Amino acid sequence: MNSFSYIRAADPAEAVSQLAQQSNGKFVAGGTNLFDLMKENIEQPPYVIDINRLDLARIEPLPQGGLRLGALVTNADTAWNELVEQNYPLLSKAILAGASPQLRNMATNGGNPLQRTRCYYFYDHATPCNKREPGTGCSALNGFNRIHAILGTSEHCIATHPSDMCVALRALGARVNIKGVNGERTIDFADLHRLPGDAPHLDNNLEHGDLITSIDLPEKQFKTNVAYLKLRDRQSYAFALVSVAVALEMNGDQILEARVALGGVAHKPWRDEAAEEQLKGQPATADHFKAFADTVLSGAIGYGHNTFKIELAKRAIVRALTTAAAQSVEEPSSQPLV
Amino acid sequence: MNTKYTGQSASRVDGPLKVTGKAKYAAEFAADGLLYGYVLNSNIASGEILSIDTTAAMGIKGVISVFTHENVEDLTWFNIKYKDMDSTAGTPFRPLGSNKILFSMQPIGLVVAESFEIARLAASLIEISYKEYPHVTNLQGELDHSKEAPMGKIGYVQPKSRGNAEKAYRKAEYKIQGEYVHAAEHHNPLEMLATTAIWEEEGKITLYDKTQGVSNVQMYISNVFGLKMENVRVVSPFVGGAFGIGLRPKYNVFLATLASLELRRNIRLVLTRQQMFSFGHRPGSVQRIAMSADLNGKLTSIQHAAFGETSTYEDYTEIVANWSGTMYNCENVKLKYELVKLNVATPTDMRAPGAVTSAHAFESAIDEMAYAIKMDPLEFRRINYAEEDQVEKKPYSSKELRACYDQGAAKFGWENRPLEPQSMREGNQLVGWGMANGAWDALMMPAKAQAILSADGKLILSSGTSDIGTGTYTIMTQIGAETLGLGLDDVTFQLGDTHMPMAPLEGGSWTAASVGSAVKAVCEEVKTKLFEMASKLKDTPFKRAKIKDFAVDHGHISLLSNPSARLSIVDVMRLSGVNSILETAMSGPDPKAKKTHSFNSHAAVFAEVKVDADLGTVVVTRVVCAVAAGKILNPKTAGSQILGSVVWGISKALEEESVLDNEFGRFMNHSLAEYHVAVNKDINEIDVIFVEEHDDLVNPLGIKGVGEIGIVAVAPAIANAVFHATGVRVRNLPITMDKVLQIAEEDKNQEEVPLLK
Known part of the structure; x- marks a missing residue:
C-alpha cells in the first residue's frame, strides 16, 4: 500500500474540484472495495478524497414521480427503506442478495456501481491483466474462467461486473446524476458501464472528476411481479455466477411489459431490450420464457470453465420469469428449505 | 460441588479469556522496539532468480533490512538440519536457501521495517528478474x-x-x-500464521508462534540456526484454528528468527490471507x-x-x-x-x-x-x-x-x-x-505432564501441548480435577510452552488420550503423595491407612471404609507442614495391546x-x-x-x-x-x-x-x-x-x- 494524502471534502463542488486537480486521485465513501484494492496494490491513488461528509445521504421522492437515492446512502439503508421496499422491491432483493450485512452497512449507492471486477487475474500481480495493466494480455481468456463473462466480451477482457444492485437498477431503468468539472448531467444507467472492447482498463464512462451524486428510480414502479434470482457457489457471500433481475407488468396472465437484466455474465449488467419486446403481449408460459432466454443468450460465447453459464443463464431466466409472473416475490433458492 | 467431571459437559475454561480478548495469540504479544516483517513471494512456479534489486525498497524511510537468498547465503549457521517431527521423505524446503524457485508463491524475500505498511510497500518495489523453467502442476495430466x-x-x-x-x-x-x-x-484457519520473535541476548530467542507443537518449532529452529535447545523458547498459548497447518514449522517462524538474530531486534511477522495459500x-x-x-x-x-x-x-x-x-x-x-x-x-x-x-x-x-x-x-x-x-x-x-x-x-x-x-x-x-x-x-503417543498442588488446595497442571480450539484446556482441567477430587475452579491447566514438560504434536486426534493420560498419571502421583502424608498424621483416623484405603472428592480425602472420616486436602498439607507438592509423570501407549488389537x-x-x-x-x-x-x-x-x-x-x-x-x-x-x-x-x-x-x-x-x-x-x-x-x-x-x-x-x-x- 502506498502512502497517500487524505483530503476531506465539505461539499460536492469542492470534492469535484479537488479531484480534478489530482490526476490519479480517488473519491472514497464506504471504502469497501477501494481499500482492498489499495492493500493489494491494484490501485495506488496518491490522493484520497473523503466524500462522506457531503450532503448526499438522503432518499427522497422526486416531484415528478420516482425516487432519488442519494449517493452516500448505504446499500443497507437503501434496501430497507420503506419506499424502496414498497415500490421497488426488486432493488431491495438485489441489494440483499449481495455481499454481507457488514459490507452493506458500509457500501454506498454511489460506490456500488464503481466496484471493480473480482477476476482472479486482475487481483494478482503475478499474472498479466489488461484491466490492471493495459497491453499485458488477458490471463483469464485461456485460464481459470469459471466466474467470467459470456456476453459482450472481447479478446482483451472477459471480466464481469460483480454488483447485484446494478442488475436491478439496470432492469428498473434508473438514471445516474453526475456532477463533473463541467457541471451536472444525467445519464441512463445503461450508459454508465462499458463493455471491455479494446480498453478494458475503463470500467465505466465517467470522466476524471465526475462524482455520482444520486441515482434516480423512474416513476414507473414494479411492485409485485418481480424476482431476483442469484446463482452462486454458496448460499451467501459469493458473487453471482449468473443472476437475473426480472420486473414484469402483467394483466392477468398476459405480459404487458418485461424487463430482464442479467448479472455475472458481462462487463456490465446485461439487458436485451429488443428481446424483451418478444414477450410483450404474450402469455406467461414456459415456452415463451425459453424462447426469450434463447434469444438473450444467442450471442453468448463460452471460454471453457464458464461455458456452463450459457445454459445456466437460460434456465435462470426461465425460473426468474416464472417466479415473477406467479407473483411469488420470493427467490426460490433463498427460501428456507427445512 | 460434584467432582465427577469426565463424561459431563463443561463449558470451555478458556472461553471467558477468548470472548474478552484476553487470550493472546502469536501476533499479539507486545515487545520493545518491535519491527515488522512482510514476505515477498515468487510469481513463477519453477525457475531461478537471476537478479533481485532491493534498492528502491531500501530507499523507503522506515525500512530496516531486506533479506533475500543473496544476503542470507553468507550466514554461516545456515546449512544444518531442516527436518522436523512431521517431515516427509525428501529434502525439506529451505526458505531463502538459494535462488531456485520450486513453487509459485515461494517466499523469496523478507522486508523488515518500522511498520507493517512500510514493509508491504517496500516489498512491492523489489524488482526481480527470473529465468523460468517449464513447470508441471496438472495432477490429472x-x-x-x-x-x-x-x-x-x-x-x-x-x-x-x-x-x-x-x-x-x-x-x-x-x-x-x-x-x-x-x-x-487449503486449511484457512481464522488466525493467520504469525510469529513474534523476541531477541533475548546473543544466541537466545523467544518465539511466540502459531503452532501445533512448540517442541517441534524449538527443535527445528535450534537445529537450523545452531542454537542451544535451552536458548530457544517457543510459546503458543492460544491457536486460532490450525487443522494441520501448524504441525510443521513454516517460513514465518524461520524468517522471523533469521531477522531477529541478525538484527538483534524484536520482530513480528504475520502472513496475509493470500500467503496462507503459499505452503502445505x-x-x-x-x-x-x-x-x-x-x-x-x-x-x-x-x-x-x-x-x-x-x-x-x-x-x-x-x-x-x-x-x-x-x-x-x-x-x-x-x-x-x-x-x-x-x-x-x-x-x-x-x-x-x-x-x-x-x-x-x-x-x-x-x-x-x-x-x-x-x-x-x-x-x-x-x-x-x-x-x-x-x-x-x-x-x-x-x-x-x-x-x-x-x-x-x-x-x-x-x-x-x-x-x-x-x-x-x-x-x-x-x-x-x-x-x-x-x-x-x-492413537496414543508418549507425553509428559507436571502438577503443582499448593497449600491453598489449588492445582496447576502443565504440558507443552496445544489447544487449537478443540478444548484441550477444558478436558485436561476436568481430568485433573476429577482425579484429585477438586473443583474445576481449583485447577488450572497450562500449555504451549517449551518450558513445560514435553508433549507430542497436537495432531492425529491423539492429544486427549496422550496428554490426558499423562495428566491423569501425574494427578494419581500427587494423590498418592497426599495419602502418604495423611497416613502419617497423628491423631487422625487415617493413621497407618494404606494407599488403597483412601478416596478423594470435593477437596477432601476420606477412607473408603469410613466415609465420615474426612479431612480437606488443604488441612492434610497444613498438618503435614507441606507447602506444595510437585510431581511429573509420563505416560505412553501399551505396546502389548497394540500387538493384539487394532x-x-x-x-x-x-x-x-x-x-x-x-x-x-x-x-x-x-x-x-x-x-x-x-x-x-x-x-x-x-x-x-x-x-x-x-x-x-x-x-x-x-x-x-x-x-x-x-x-x-x-x-x-x-x-x-x-x-x-x-x-x-x-x-x-x-x-x-x-x-x-x-x-x-x-x-x-x-x-x-x-x-x-x-x-x-x-x-x-x-x-x-x-x-x-x-x-x-x-x-x-x-x-x-x-x-x-x-x-x-x-x-x-x-x-x-x-x-x-
Whole structure:
C-alpha cells in the first residue's frame, strides 16, 4: 500500500474540484472495495478524497414521480427503506442478495456501481491483466474462467461486473446524476458501464472528476411481479455466477411489459431490450420464457470453465420469469428449505 | 460441588479469556522496539532468480533490512538440519536457501521495517528478474508419471493387497468402476500464521508462534540456526484454528528468527490471507476404484488405486487406499497408492488426512455397488461389516459402528427411504438421502505432564501441548480435577510452552488420550503423595491407612471404609507442614495391546440434500453424524468438534477447491472471497450422536480422539444423497451446480473411465 494524502471534502463542488486537480486521485465513501484494492496494490491513488461528509445521504421522492437515492446512502439503508421496499422491491432483493450485512452497512449507492471486477487475474500481480495493466494480455481468456463473462466480451477482457444492485437498477431503468468539472448531467444507467472492447482498463464512462451524486428510480414502479434470482457457489457471500433481475407488468396472465437484466455474465449488467419486446403481449408460459432466454443468450460465447453459464443463464431466466409472473416475490433458492 | 467431571459437559475454561480478548495469540504479544516483517513471494512456479534489486525498497524511510537468498547465503549457521517431527521423505524446503524457485508463491524475500505498511510497500518495489523453467502442476495430466510412495513420514505404511481382485472382478456379474477426483484444499484457519520473535541476548530467542507443537518449532529452529535447545523458547498459548497447518514449522517462524538474530531486534511477522495459500495443503487426488459383488450383497473384489500430488522436493504421503482394505469383509483386494511430483509446495496434513480423501471415493463406490445390485446402501454395508481389521487380522479394541448405523438411521428416518433415485420431490426441489461411514485412528503417543498442588488446595497442571480450539484446556482441567477430587475452579491447566514438560504434536486426534493420560498419571502421583502424608498424621483416623484405603472428592480425602472420616486436602498439607507438592509423570501407549488389537474410531453419516431440478443448486438440509469414539470426556466440546467436522464436510463436498491455473502453475483463488468455505446460510440441521462404546484397551482413560472422525464420511454421504436426489453421480468434488446439471465443459466430452493400471 502506498502512502497517500487524505483530503476531506465539505461539499460536492469542492470534492469535484479537488479531484480534478489530482490526476490519479480517488473519491472514497464506504471504502469497501477501494481499500482492498489499495492493500493489494491494484490501485495506488496518491490522493484520497473523503466524500462522506457531503450532503448526499438522503432518499427522497422526486416531484415528478420516482425516487432519488442519494449517493452516500448505504446499500443497507437503501434496501430497507420503506419506499424502496414498497415500490421497488426488486432493488431491495438485489441489494440483499449481495455481499454481507457488514459490507452493506458500509457500501454506498454511489460506490456500488464503481466496484471493480473480482477476476482472479486482475487481483494478482503475478499474472498479466489488461484491466490492471493495459497491453499485458488477458490471463483469464485461456485460464481459470469459471466466474467470467459470456456476453459482450472481447479478446482483451472477459471480466464481469460483480454488483447485484446494478442488475436491478439496470432492469428498473434508473438514471445516474453526475456532477463533473463541467457541471451536472444525467445519464441512463445503461450508459454508465462499458463493455471491455479494446480498453478494458475503463470500467465505466465517467470522466476524471465526475462524482455520482444520486441515482434516480423512474416513476414507473414494479411492485409485485418481480424476482431476483442469484446463482452462486454458496448460499451467501459469493458473487453471482449468473443472476437475473426480472420486473414484469402483467394483466392477468398476459405480459404487458418485461424487463430482464442479467448479472455475472458481462462487463456490465446485461439487458436485451429488443428481446424483451418478444414477450410483450404474450402469455406467461414456459415456452415463451425459453424462447426469450434463447434469444438473450444467442450471442453468448463460452471460454471453457464458464461455458456452463450459457445454459445456466437460460434456465435462470426461465425460473426468474416464472417466479415473477406467479407473483411469488420470493427467490426460490433463498427460501428456507427445512 | 460434584467432582465427577469426565463424561459431563463443561463449558470451555478458556472461553471467558477468548470472548474478552484476553487470550493472546502469536501476533499479539507486545515487545520493545518491535519491527515488522512482510514476505515477498515468487510469481513463477519453477525457475531461478537471476537478479533481485532491493534498492528502491531500501530507499523507503522506515525500512530496516531486506533479506533475500543473496544476503542470507553468507550466514554461516545456515546449512544444518531442516527436518522436523512431521517431515516427509525428501529434502525439506529451505526458505531463502538459494535462488531456485520450486513453487509459485515461494517466499523469496523478507522486508523488515518500522511498520507493517512500510514493509508491504517496500516489498512491492523489489524488482526481480527470473529465468523460468517449464513447470508441471496438472495432477490429472501427469498420472502416467506417478511412482510408488516411499516410506519416511511417521505413521505411513504402504497399502497391502490380498487375494486376486482382478480375477474376481473379471468373473463377477455385478461390478462398478469409477474415477473420483478432488482438487487441493487449503486449511484457512481464522488466525493467520504469525510469529513474534523476541531477541533475548546473543544466541537466545523467544518465539511466540502459531503452532501445533512448540517442541517441534524449538527443535527445528535450534537445529537450523545452531542454537542451544535451552536458548530457544517457543510459546503458543492460544491457536486460532490450525487443522494441520501448524504441525510443521513454516517460513514465518524461520524468517522471523533469521531477522531477529541478525538484527538483534524484536520482530513480528504475520502472513496475509493470500500467503496462507503459499505452503502445505490437502493434496489433490485422483482415485480409481473397481468393485464387484454377488447378488446376495457380498463384496467379491475391491480395487482402489489412489494418486496424490506431492512437491518436487519432498514426498508427502498419507494413508488413502489402505482404508479400503480394512472397512469391509472382502477376500480379494488390490490397493495402490502413488505420488505425482508437481511444482507445488509440499502438501501437508489436513484434518483426517488420507481418510477423508479415501472415504470420498470409496464410500461413493460402495453406494454405486449397492445400486448395481439394487440393494439399500446401509443394508449392503451391514452385510459386508468387518468385525476384525481385515488387513492386520486383529480384533478391534472396540467397534460400535453397528450402533452408529442403528442410532443414526433411527434419528434420520432412513427406514422410510425409497431405493430409487429421483423418487422424492418438493416443488422444484429433488430430495435425496445418502449415507457413508468412516474410520480414523485411535492413537496414543508418549507425553509428559507436571502438577503443582499448593497449600491453598489449588492445582496447576502443565504440558507443552496445544489447544487449537478443540478444548484441550477444558478436558485436561476436568481430568485433573476429577482425579484429585477438586473443583474445576481449583485447577488450572497450562500449555504451549517449551518450558513445560514435553508433549507430542497436537495432531492425529491423539492429544486427549496422550496428554490426558499423562495428566491423569501425574494427578494419581500427587494423590498418592497426599495419602502418604495423611497416613502419617497423628491423631487422625487415617493413621497407618494404606494407599488403597483412601478416596478423594470435593477437596477432601476420606477412607473408603469410613466415609465420615474426612479431612480437606488443604488441612492434610497444613498438618503435614507441606507447602506444595510437585510431581511429573509420563505416560505412553501399551505396546502389548497394540500387538493384539487394532484401534479405530468410527462414524456413520446420514445426509439429506435438496437439489433444484432445473438449476442444480444443492443444499444440505439435514445431517446426522453418529460417532463411536470410546468414552466421551466432555460431550459439549466433543460435540462441537463433530459439528465443526460436519460443517467442514459440507464445505468440502460443495465448495472447497484451490484452483490451479496450470499456465502459471499458481493457485488463483487465493482469498476467502474466492476460496469458498461454508457460510452460516449453507448450514442447516446437524445432529451429533455419540454411541456408547466401552474400551479398556485403547488407553487408561478409555477414550478415542474426536478431532477428525467427524469429517471422514461427510462428503461421500452428501455425494450419495445427490445421486439419490437426481440420479446423477458427481465423482468430482466439489459438487457444483454445473456438475449436477451435467453442463460443465468436461461433461461434454466425457470418456469411459480408464481401467485400473
